């Protein structure tokens with residue numbers, strides 16, 4: 001019997017397994033398909049900064065603790081797996097086109113008041129950093145500590161590190177049912193038979209609510225489709241991430257540029273649509289006109305696990321002592337994966353979590 005059984009082998013499930021194995025606990029990770037093929041693969045890998053000393057909200061606290069963990073986490077993962085996940089802090093530019101000069105002032109104030117380096121920029125300064133930006137920049141600022149990770153490589157590194165740490169990895173093994181008696185999970189039902197463990201972690205992304213529903217009062221988790229376009233251009237016109245609110249261009253440093261993303265409430269539908277792809281191509285052309293000559297390499301879509309309020313669900317499922325929920329990370333699951341794994345590890349090892357989990361409790365309610 002394993003110390004812990006983790007349902008879902010995306011970035012959250014694999015990170016939890018690796019963290020627990022580093023503390024000597026035996027784990028099994030089950031995924032209904034191959035590992036790391038869903039939202040975690042589809043994401044852009046952007047890692048916004050934070051400062052734990054001055055973080056005020058639950059969201060800021062979680063983000064800032066993860067920000068601090070990323071360098072050590074990546075280095076340890078490289079040592080354990082032999083794979084470089086491409087983590088780097090190469091800054092991000094937030095820009096607006098054809099708006100008002102003060103459009104980003106509130107955001108700049110917010111970053112600075114939470115102790116995060118943020119530099120407001122005049123149009124000429126933004127253009128000095130990114131000479132290929134299109135016309136009509138009305139507001140801009142720089143986040144020097146913004147990072148990124150090559151998420152498909154990161155997933156490979158986690159998978160390899162887990163394998164080397166003797167984590168039992170079971171792809172193609174859906175959990176059909178979580179059985180509970182007297183306030184404890186007794187086993188899970190899978191096509192390979194019943195499996196039992198001391199602790200259970202639900203890290204099943206957009207599918208988590210479905211899985212937990214039979215236990216009663218599940219956390220509200222719904223898929224939110226995000227479409228992506230991958231362009232390549234040699235040499236590349238961009239040096240750093242360019243954000244326009246929730247849409248962005250992410251240069252990978254090898255001539256490839258990710259353009260994302262849509263936010264679509266369409267259920268478990270992972271198709272690309274003509275409208276979605278067209279919108280992203282138009283965005284790319286507006287932000288960097290030279291990209292209209294880039295090669296269109298690939299398109300894809302992923303299902304973000306959206307929660308009721310944008311914050312993840314982290315903690316024990318009320319009424320079930322040995323079941324921890326780690327899901328609903330929405331747009332930030334890659335960014336928040338190290339701190340999520342550390343916090344789940346602390347809960348399982350009986351250590352007081354370093355971040356107050358009240359704001360993330362799985363039974364907080366909302367309506368559809």
Ligand SMILES: Cc1cc2nc3c(=O)[nH]c(=O)nc-3n(C[C@H](O)[C@H](O)[C@H](O)COP(=O)(O)OP(=O)(O)OC[C@H]3O[C@@H](n4cnc5c(N)ncnc54)[C@H](O)[C@@H]3O)c2cc1C
Pocket residue numbers: 007008009010011012013030031032033034035036037038039040041042043044045046047173174175176203204205206207208211225226227228260261301302303304305326327328329330331332333334335336
């Ligand atoms: C287009 C897009 C861009 C994004 N960009 C970023 C970004 O820049 N930065 C960032 O931090 N985040 C980003 N995200 C969000 C991030 O990708 C997610 O928050 C994160 O990947 C969630 O990880 P997860 O492990 O919970 O879910 P997933 O990666 O979806 O993994 C869940 C796993 O559970 C498995 N599963 C489900 N049900 C069962 C079951 N019953 N039995 C067994 N296995 C099961 C699934 O097969 C899946 O492999 C982006 C997402 C998208 C779609």
